[in-house]
Amino acid sequence: MTPVPGTALQQHTAEIQDGGHVDVLIVGAGVSGIGAAHHLRDRFPDRSFVILDAQDDRGGTWWTHRYPGVRSDSDLFTYGYRHKPWRGPSIAAGKEILAYLDEVIDENDLDQHIRYRHRVTAARWSTEDRRWTVEVTREDTGQVLRFTTDFLWMCHGYYNHAEPYQPQWSGMDRFQGSVVHPQSWPEDLDHSGKRVVVIGSGSTASTLIPALAETAEHVTMLQRSPSYYFAPPVTHELAVTLRALDIPEEWTHEILRRQYVSQQHWLTRMSREAPDELHTFLIESMRPLLPEGFDIEKHFTPRYRPWQQRIAVVPDGDLFAALREGKASIVTDTIEEFTENSIRVGSGEEIEADIVVTATGFNLSAFGDVAFTVDGEPVDFTQRVTWRGIMISGVPNMAYVFGYFRHSWTLRVDLVTDLVDRLHRHMQDKGATVVVPTLRPEDTDMEIRPWSDPENFNAGYVMRSQHVLFKQGDREPWVHMLEHEQEREILPKADLDDGSLVYR
Structure with missing residues (x-):
């Protein structure tokens, strides 16, 4: 036409x-x-x-x-x-x-x-x-x-x-605080002195919580089910040794690259060939970093085998440090509804919040x-x-x-x-x-x-x-x-x- x-x-x-x-x-x-x-x-x-x-x-x-x-x-x-x-x-x-x-x-x-x-x-x-x-x-x-x-x-x-994964819960419309998704974080959001609830347990949540806990009144990780975590040092001790020797950066890069590749291969093989042993390794490596008496079975024991989902990295165990210092806490439960000032979970507990961060993933x-x-x-x-x-x-x-x-x-x-x-x-x-x-x-x-x-x-x-x-x-x-x-x-x-x- x-x-x-x-x-x-x-x-x-x-x-x-x-x-x-x-x-x-x-x-x-x-x-x-x-x-x-x-x-x-x-x-x-x-x-x-x-x-x-x-x-x-x-x-x-x-x-x-x-x-x-x-x-x-x-x-x-x-x-x-x-x-x-x-x-x-x-x-x-x-x-x-x-x-x-x-x-x-x-x-x-x-x-x-x-x-x-x-x-x-x-x-x-x-x-x-x-x-x-x-x-x-x-x-x-x-x-x-x-x-x-x-x-x-x-x-x-x-x-x-443009469109992160954002579940809808009953009562969200009447919540008086702020609800934000990490993928669209407002530049002017001030969390200082605020009660923050982070919904999620993956890499984003474990990254956010230590950072927010520095100035927030308190941060609560609200998770439906736990994830696996691994707490390597921010700087590998081998990198410190190599740089002290003043060798070319290209050599340090290649040596550390091979070291990390080898470590990743080991974790992957263990997840396939000996998942129970890898589970024990990950759990026991977290235990000394957590507060005394912490319920690791409830809050840090996933329902799936290691590497069926990503293992979240917490460098220098900063998430665990926030828990030890009382700046953060964990609630493992389902969400029943939002109220004007809190989130009510399956046990009936209400978690008070000024800001709710939905670290619920993406599409x-x-x-x-x-x-x-x-x-x-x-x-x-x-x-x-x-x-x-x-x-x-x-x-x-x-x-x-x-x-x-x-x-x-x-x-x-x-x-x-x-x-x-x-x-x-x-x-x-x-x-x-x-x-x-x-x-x-x-x-x-x-x-x-x-x-x-x-x-x-x-x-x-x-x-x-x-x-x-x-x-x-x-x-x-x-x-x-x-x-x-x-x-x-x-x-x-x-x-x-x-x-x-x-x-x-």
Whole structure:
């Protein structure tokens, strides 16, 4: 149908402006996107690229999370990049991580390639044109841009920045205090001298509570069920020894990186091979850090085996210190309702509060909620399977980065970028411009499994999102969520000509 002059359709069409063409378009300027851009510049210096991010600045999670005490829950020697030595303490605050990312951006001259406040809304692949057309909305002006690219690299992270998971409880509307979610922390919220209740027991809660307890009247952790905790030192004693010897930072970084990788591998293997022993190790390592007579069975004994959900890191045991000093306490119970000034739990106890922090988690986002089409057909990712946790069946020239649950996210960023760069080189050698993950004849009887096996990893945010995420198979290369110990051997040797990738 030909639009009538002056109609909204024609006006909208006229507003779309050409954003230009690049060889590679990266979505996301967090640790994944910055890492991907570094490797791309290093290995393919002649290829053009742009990084698009909906936020006002770089960093992803480290930019959007502003709550008190925000810090890494992984050591920075493995959370930092392989190529970029980390020079600070093992566990670092959000601002320190942003400063590290700024150095990577400066050293690689990436600023000129990043477009902030650019939200990707649609991505359309055309086999005829052998390229993606990507529609982007400027968050500051509302302007719509249209980019084209030969290869789309989704480095958007894994959760919805705008809509955190916020349960609703009876009576919340009559509560007279403030209710805040860590993901959207108000800059002007003053908790000094206030009674604070933090609902939750995971990494965010255990980070918030020691920070809030410094000035609050009292902080109560209200949890439905306990989590596992591990209390490593903020600075590894080996780092102190190495730095005292004044050896190059690159050596210290590599030695500490290997030390932490080894520790993570041990914890993961123990969780699989000897979960009861690991449970005892974690519980007993907490016991001397808790107040005398503390009911560890009730408040710190989870219902699941170790590493079925994340083990929360409490550096130097700061959460336990707040409990010992009486600045914080724990209530393990269910929430019945909110009153005007408190939360009533299942036992009938009322916990008085001026501020309630709902550290209840987040919602996963499937590829940034971008509307994908391939040759005019909408892509239903729930009907697709992953290729090695890097590409999606039937979706050409698109890769994504998803890190580890049990190890530092960035360990996988390095491995994925290695493989994607190898794939680009392989396509170049074959004279191919298109690559499509495609099920082989021997895969026709393959069992299709959920995105995450509950027996493997069953955190609430994962289980809540199973229905919107892609699937996996029962064999390589259609599986994902393997451990770093496996993938550091598998991915560098992955056969790019085993028939699961079709080149054109």
